[in-house]
Amino acid sequence: MNTSNQQTDTLPEIWLISSWILENNQEFAKHLGGSYAKAAVIQASDLADMIISGDTDYNPNKNEENERRYELIIRNMCLLARSFSEAGFLPILSVQVHSQFYLDAFCNYLRGGVLRFVTLVDETSDSPADIDNKGLVIQARDLSTSDIIDSMLQNSGDARIM
Helix, strand or coil: CCCCCCCCCCCCCCCCEEEEECCCCCCHHHHCCCCCCEHHHHHHHHHHHCCCCCCCCCCCCCHHHHHHHHHHHHHHHHHHHHHHHHHHEEEEEEEECCCCCHHHHHHHCCCEEEEEEEEEECCCCCCCCCHHCCCCCCEEEEEEHHHCCCCCCCHHHEEEEE
């Protein structure tokens, strides 16, 4: 029996959570990670804290230095995600994805896996217009954290962008 055409390995899965909710911005990735036996939550804010440059803001739309820092954060988040995935952990990345350009960067760095992209918004915020139709968008107003996580898991197929 020829098994060379059969795929025995499954593709690695990575979650990318872009929360535009002003409160508890980083908690959703941690709660999603709690739904899995082995998960690694990688927060953009933790990587941003490693970069000492005077400004703690990493919004790439602010200035050229912030754009450089944001791109460095993306690259390192993806390197960590690949490393954790190879070690058997489910990587969950938490960062505000500011445009389709940066979403494409995540896709390029994470090629070869299943990427699930979720954007969380509420009445105080909207996701960037050029990525509105990508992945799963959850209007989190009036939803508990548990309801948000349940929605992510129940609609994980809709979240898949690659």
